[in-house]
Amino acid sequence: MKTWTVTAALLFAGTCGFAQTAETAPVARKSCDDLKAEITKQLEAKGVASYTLDVVDKGKEGDGKVVGGCDGGTKSIVYSRSGASQAKASDQKKPQ
Numbered sequence: 827m828k829t830w831t832v833t834a835a836l837l838f839a840g841t842c843g844f845a846q847t848a849e850t851a852p853v854a855r856k857s858c859d860d861l862k863a864e865i866t867k868q869l870e871a872k873g874v875a876s877y878t879l880d881v882v883d884k885g886k887e888g889d890g891k892v893v894g895g896c897d898g899g900t901k902s903i904v905y906s907r908s909g910a911s912q913a914k915a916s917d918q919k920k921p922q
Contacts, residue, residue, distance in 0.1 A: 858896040862903055865893055869905075880904045 858881045865879060880890065881901055890904035 855898040856896050858901055858903065861894050861896045865903060865905075876908050878906045878908050880906070 862879050862881065869877060879893070881896070881903055882888070884895070884900055884902050887902050887904050890906040892902045893905045894903040895901065896903060
């Protein structure tokens with residue numbers, strides 16, 4: 827009887843451990859081109875104009891805003907405003 831109880835307990839513990847590892851499995855790598863296309867689509871849907879999206883190595887983002895990560899976290903997608911909208915923003919920040 828003890829043997830059956832121990833066997834059942836081991837099987838139950840093994841199944842719980844398997845379920846936890848399946849939930850915490852790493853997410854598949856998303857290519858930078860795919861993610862950049864998704865972000866572009868979202869920005870255009872919001873009516874954003876005059877911007878750039880650059881793919882850079884992680885840690886070399888510069889002054890732009892990081893809006894995504896790709897290639898397993900090795901690269902970042904950086905959003906920067908460009909053109910007239912950036913000039914207007916800098917003019918508004920100047921003290922008068």
